[in-house]
Amino acid sequence: xxxxxxKVSVVIRSEAKDLCNPAAFEKISSFFAKxxxxxxxxxxxxxxxxxxxxxxxxxxxxxxxDDAIQALQSQINxxxxxxxxYNLLCRAYFMLEEWDRGISACERSVxxxxxxxxxxxxxxxxxxxxxxKVNFFSAAGLAKKVHSEFERAVQLDPQSWxxxxxxxxxxxxxxxxxxxxxxxxxxxxxxxxxxxxxxxNYVRGRIAEKNKDAVSAEREYRAAIDASQGGAHAxxxxxxxxxxxxxxxxxxQTLRTMQTRPMDRxxxxxxxxAILLGTGRDPALAVQLxxxxxxxxxxxxxPVFKAHLMLGQLLEKQGDGKAAAGEYHAALALxxxxxxxxxxxxxxxx
Numbered sequence: 230x231x232x233x234x235x236k237v238s239v240v241i242r243s244e245a246k247d248l249c250n251p252a253a254f255e256k257i258s259s260f261f262a263k264x265x266x267x268x269x270x271x272x273x274x275x276x277x278x279x280x281x282x283x284x285x286x287x288x289x290x291x292x293x294x295d296d297a298i299q300a301l302q303s304q305i306n307x308x309x310x311x312x313x314x315y316n317l318l319c320r321a322y323f324m325l326e327e328w329d330r331g332i333s334a335c336e337r338s339v340x341x342x343x344x345x346x347x348x349x350x351x352x353x354x355x356x357x358x359x360x361x362k363v364n365f366f367s368a369a370g371l372a373k374k375v376h377s378e379f380e381r382a383v384q385l386d387p388q389s390w391x392x393x394x395x396x397x398x399x400x401x402x403x404x405x406x407x408x409x410x411x412x413x414x415x416x417x418x419x420x421x422x423x424x425x426x427x428x429x430n431y432v433r434g435r436i437a438e439k440n441k442d443a444v445s446a447e448r449e450y451r452a453a454i455d456a457s458q459g460g461a462h463a464x465x466x467x468x469x470x471x472x473x474x475x476x477x478x479x480x481x482q483t484l485r486t487m488q489t490r491p492m493d494r495x496x497x498x499x500x501x502x503a504i505l506l507g508t509g510r511d512p513a514l515a516v517q518l519x520x521x522x523x524x525x526x527x528x529x530x531x532p533v534f535k536a537h538l539m540l541g542q543l544l545e546k547q548g549d550g551k552a553a554a555g556e557y558h559a560a561l562a563l564x565x566x567x568x569x570x571x572x573x574x575x576x577x578x579x
Contacts, residue, residue, distance in 0.1 A: 285300050285301050292563045319334035325564060331358075335355050346382045346383070354395065356374050356378060360375060373408065400417065428453075461487045461490045465504075534564040538569055540556045
């Protein structure tokens with residue numbers, strides 16, 4: 230019986246498409262004909278196969294953070310000792326910039342699975358973001374915890390290039406009193422050389438920037454491009470270097486180049502749009518980068534609702550308040566508590 234049913238559903242779908250397109254619909258004058266059209270659409274919905282529920286990982290990649298949190302909280306209620314669900318919940322709150330909730334979830338994942346390098350890494354990242362938002366004395370205490378968690382992540386998995394890169398970033402930015410230091414960052418670069426050569430070049434470039442050695446820094450960033458076979462992410466890092474050096478024309482040209490290179494990290498498009506928005510340069514290119522990101526394969530590292538927010542901000546600056554409001558609504562449809570989008574929407578709708 231399955232074959233006849235499938236045939237019927239295909240016929241219904243085809244007829245509904247022909248009858249219910251806007252042009253055809255305008256030609257329908259009778260009330261009953263219109264009701265028949267709506268009935269066909271309803272039958273199409275019933276005849277279409279149900280789509281399997283997306284996993285929390287997929288929801289985060291799609292930027293559907295509200296749905297992800299709901300799904301994860303339900304999973305945790307069913308299985309309170311599910312360390313992975315707590316880690317994913319932490320990452321959802323990280324996307325929303327709700328650091329306290331993120332820290333609580335990450336700490337729970339670490340307590341349930343203390344041997345996981347990945348869970349310690351995410352706890353360190355979330356603690357680090359909170360440390361950037363608090364006063365000096367609170368930040369100093371948090372920074373020690375951040376360093377400890379990054380180090381623990383590396384100890385548990387010495388092959389983790391992500392943990393080593395994040396630890397190197399911390400070592401570059403933090404003072405020695407909380408565990409930082411350029412020598413420590415240099416040691417991480419050496420370890421990265423065999424794990425992830427482009428990231429080793431990146432860290433060396435960051436060290437050179439800290440030493441105000443622009444020539445060496447640019448050389449390392451270009452070496453990272455070569456080592457990654459021209460990947461977009463390495464081009465983005467070169468653009469960031471030009472931004473730091475106030476070489477804005479070169480920054481813009483580098484982002485145009487990045488747009489056409491292999492998209493090894495899709496969020497590079499979104500980050501490129503953020504750079505242009507923050508510097509007030511080439512808004513048309515910024516809009517293009519963000520729309521290109523939203524039209525392709527999105528990832529957790531580039532929250533879709535934040536891309537909608539930035540696109541709205543660019544459109545608002547161009548005087549298109551209606552289109553901007555549409556982007557802010559799109560952001561809030563994915564993350565209804567996202568404060569930046571709430572405030573932006575109030576601004577354009579008042």
